[in-house]
Amino acid sequence: MTDDALLSALAAHGRIGEALQKICDAEDWADPRFRIAVRLGLGRAPRIHPRQWEMTAALLALAEAGALRPDARGIAFGSGREPLTFAVASRVAHLTATDLYDAGTAWAVARTADPRAFVMAGAPPGFDGSRLSVQAMDMRRIAFPDAAFDFAYSISAFEHIGDDPDFLAHLAEVRRILRPGGLYALTTELLLGEESRRSRGNYAFAAAHLLRLFAEAGLQAAPVLHMGISDWQENAPRPMQVVLHEDPADPLMQCLTLRELGGVVSGPALFLLRAAEGAPRPVEIRGREAAERQAEAQRRHLRRMRFGDWVRLNPFAQRPGRARQVLDLWAAEPLAAGPQPVLATPFLEPGEGRLEVQVTLAPSAHSAVAGRFALRAMARRGGEAAREVHAALLAVNEPAGAAVSHRFAVPVAEGEAVALFGHLREGGMLLASLDVQARRTA
Structure with a gap:
């Protein structure tokens, strides 16, 4: 490992240092x-993508902290079989990769009855598997003794483990198992705003909330959190579900740093944490207000472009598996009535005005079954509860073979996000297509 090309090349370019504690920025890819780290560490081609940024930033942090050395032992949380596992394990004495590995888990990245075989299936050629162990483990209860590891890291796992008591339990456990001076490189979802999006199992954190959790657990973050973002166009916040719907196979369509969810803008950020010596010191937050203003200006511009004319929405954005149950591309039998949503678009913010919507359901030629489809339009602002703004009951496949199209308009205030939901109330339904289109008018 003395001739490691990655570490040698990084050393030749100098350190980034504590400036690594920051939010994702497209301009980071311009840094050699x-x-x-992407090419020689992860073995990937550089692309502007949030997950690549998180793994690369964490790898750089570990390298600069001196954690990637022959005698070091580390642990990764929620690691699935991400390429960072092999980049780290190949440069240390031993890495323990952990996740909620189980054959029945809802997380595809950890769905397996044989965790080690699952992870090793993603290993690059020539990888020395003796440096890696794989364990099913809840990151709130780390099954290792005190001071067992020189470093730890997690990539977009922290926000999924519950609520504040769960976050604190994990952080306290990390403090316990790290040796003095050990680094915890943690990436998670950071909001540009002042209030966290508190959705159990899928948080996005306000900076002050997150820093308070670190301090309560006895962990010290680096002195400054850099939240400023450059003027690169790729930093414009975009709805992630829309990006993936455009073409999931096209990496250029998935260029994404900041994401928008129901009017809330967030992005991945890296935190450099160590056990505090005494009371944790305050962390300075730089650039948040300017980044928030910039993101809002970009969002307004994109809304004008996106909803200025009819645009197709993803009808299965929040329930992707339902497409296979209701469309004859996959399903052979009609879906029976039930309360579970069939149609569930993302919450999108069209801007102030009237939002016109058209929903078209075309029945399959392979089914004569008819049904009643309950459609609802819901609106919400920020973290407020959604309210119904439109409802309709549509007759599907009556008469047989006839498509049903429903068009309506609802007023939308500035800052409001709208989504459509629908379930089959009566009968059955097998569709050839389900199309949702929307546009904003003055």
């Missing part, structure tokens, strides 16, 4: 150290 970043591209070196």
Whole structure:
């Protein structure tokens, strides 16, 4: 490992240091150290993508902290079989990769009855598997003794483990198992706003909330959190579900740093944590207000472009599996009536005005079954509860073979996000297509 090309190339370009504690920025890919870590560490081609940024930033942090050395032992949380596992394990004495590995888990990245075989299936050629162990483990209860590891890291796992008591339990456990001076490189979802999006199992954190959790657990973050973002166009916040719907196979369509969910803008950020010596010191937050203003200006511009004319929405964005149950592309039998949503678009913010919507259900030629489809339009602002703004009951496949199209308009205030939901109330339904289109008018 003395001739490690990655570490040698990074050393030749100098350190980034505590400036690594920051929010994702498309301009980071212009840094040669970043591209070196992507190519020589992760074994990937550089692309503007949030998960690549998180793994690369964490790898750089571990390298600069001196954690990637022959005698170091580390642990990864919620690691699935991400490429960072192999980049780290190949440069240390031993890495323990953990996740909620189980054959019945809802997380595809950890769904397996044989965790080690599952992870090793993603290993690059020539990888020395003796440096890696794989364990099913809840990151709130770390099954290792005190001071067992020189470093730890997690990539977009922290926000999924519950609520504040769960976050604190994990952080306290990390403090316990790290040796003095050990680094915890943690990436998670950071909001540009002042209030966290508190959705159990899928948080996005306000900076002050997150820093308070670290301090309560006895962990010290680096002195400054950099939240400023450059003027690169790729930093414009976009709805992630819309990005993936455009073409999931096209990496250029998935360029994404900041994401928008129901009017709330967030992005991945890296935190450099160590056990505090005494009371944790305050962390300065730089650039948040300017980044929030910039993101809002970009969002307004994109809304004008996106909803200025009819645009197709993903009808299965929040329930992707339902497409296979209701469309004859996959299903052979009609779906029976039930309360579970069939149609569930993302919450999108069209801007102030009237939002016109058209929903068209075309029945399959392979089914004569008819049904009643209950459609609802819901609106919400920020973290407020959604309210119904439109409802309709549509007759599907009556008469047989006839498509049903429903068009309506609802007023939308500035800052409001709208989504459509629908379930089959009576009968059955097998569709050839389900189409949702929307546009904003003055």
